Amino acid sequence: MPVARPRILPDTPQDPRYDPSCTRCARLAEFRELVRAENPGYWCKPVPPFGDPSARFVIVGLAPGMHGANATGRPFTGDYAGILLFETLHAFGWANQPRGAAVGDGLALRNCRISNAVKCLPPQNKPLPVEIANCASYLTADLATLESGGVMLALGRIAHDAALRALGFKVRDFAFGHGARHELRDASRELVLFDSYHCSRYNTNTGRLTREMFHAVFASIAAHFASSGQAAA
Numbered sequence: 135m136p137v138a139r140p141r142i143l144p145d146t147p148q149d150p151r152y153d154p155s156c157t158r159c160a161r162l163a164e165f166r167e168l169v170r171a172e173n174p175g176y177w178c179k180p181v182p183p184f185g186d187p188s189a190r191f192v193i194v195g196l197a198p199g200m201h202g203a204n205a206t207g208r209p210f211t212g213d214y215a216g217i218l219l220f221e222t223l224h225a226f227g228w229a230n231q232p233r234g235a236a237v238g239d240g241l242a243l244r245n246c247r248i249s250n251a252v253k254c255l256p257p258q259n260k261p262l263p264v265e266i267a268n269c270a271s272y273l274t275a276d277l278a279t280l281e282s283g284g285v286m287l288a289l290g291r292i293a294h295d296a297a298l299r300a301l302g303f304k305v306r307d308f309a310f311g312h313g314a315r316h317e318l319r320d321a322s323r324e325l326v327l328f329d330s331y332h333c334s335r336y337n338t339n340t341g342r343l344t345r346e347m348f349h350a351v352f353a354s355i356a357a358h359f360a361s362s363g364q365a366a367a
């Protein structure tokens with residue numbers, strides 16, 4: 135049973151980055167209870183970010199997968215998308231091991247954190263716009279920890295849009311595209327947002343995203359860190 139698990143955020147309703155008992159989205163709160171009834175050992179709560187709390191590199195995914203993060207309580211852990219993601223993070227030095235299929239497996243991220251635009255499992259992996267908006271304050275609070283010079287990677291268009299909105303930028307000013315790089319400046323800091331197609335089973339099975347394409351995005355991020363004089367990991 136996925137009970138004991140590493141967590142970087144306080145498990146309290148007061149933390150603006152994560153509320154384990156959040157019910158802002160009635161549909162999702164009801165759905166996670168339905169899934170819990172059918173899968174008593176599953177996490178079935180909002181899934182908090184995972185990784186280095188002071189990371190300068192934050193990956194933004196979409197939402198927990200039914201039998202992945204929703205089961206284990208750790209982003210991308212136990213689902214197909216995590217296979218390519220953790221293998222890639224390890225290849226570029228952001229993870230201490232190439233696999234992250236189960237909580238308690240020793241996986242640790244260096245200078246990297248993984249968050250989701252939507253913290254609760256959505257039916258058919260499709261959150262409604264209002265649910266993305268409901269969850270935005272948690273992402274805003276999480277991304278607020280990024281200092282100037284920080285880097286984000288959005289996995290998919292929904293994550294791209296959610297990250298921009300969470301930071302107060304207009305989506306229409308930054309078009310999503312695989313491999314795209316966006317410079318985001320506001321009064322207090324300069325951040326860079328990279329885009330990739332989501333490393334989902336559908337995208338990799340259809341060839342929309344290959345391992346080489348995914349690695350190329352991470353190579354660009356590593357090169358950005360190097361060119362800006364920052365240690366990547």
Ligand code: SF4
Nearest residue numbers: 156159180254268269
């Ligand atoms: S998706 Fe986000 S806002 Fe909606 S219930 Fe879950 S934690 Fe709350």
